[in-house]
Amino acid sequence: MENRWRGEVMLVVNDQHHRMRLTLGALAELEEDLSEPSLMALVQRFETGGFSTRDVLALLCAGLRGGGIDMSPDSLAQAEIDGGPMRAAQAAAELLARAFMVQS
Template sequence: MGNRWRGEVMLVVEGQHHRMRLTLGALAELEEDLGETSLMALVQRFETGGFSTRDVLALLVAGLRGGGTMMDPDQLAGAEIEGGPMRAAQAAAELLARAFTVSS
């Protein structure tokens, strides 16, 4: 299980558990990959439901890299994700939410 206070989310890819996390570097990479001008624009894109499958894929790749797993988008796109597309989208949403949660 990932440490939610560190913003971690777990994802099972090809039967292996991976810890994902959106570090500052991963967020910067994600902004560039998705062509967004700010973090808030990126968050709003997901909050309003205006995201695509490509967006989910980019977010998961950034989260995997932030968690220490180097995986390119093509590799992840062809991989089996436990729980399928719905789990992938849920994990992407959790990543964003946890990246901006302030712990006390």
């Protein structure tokens, strides 16, 4: 089970459940990998629906790394994700949202 307060999101890849989360290091890598000036620009891409498949793969790979699984975007692109592309995009958006969630 995921811990939302830690920013965790579950994803089933090749019939295995994986707990993902975005660490500070992963967020810094995302800025560089996706050529964004800031994470807010990436968040805005997701909020406006302007994200690409590359964005989704990069976010999911970063989240998997944060959860202890090292998987390349090429490997993930060939993997079977339960729920297909829609679930992948939803999980990527959840990762971003939970990374910036403020606990009250």
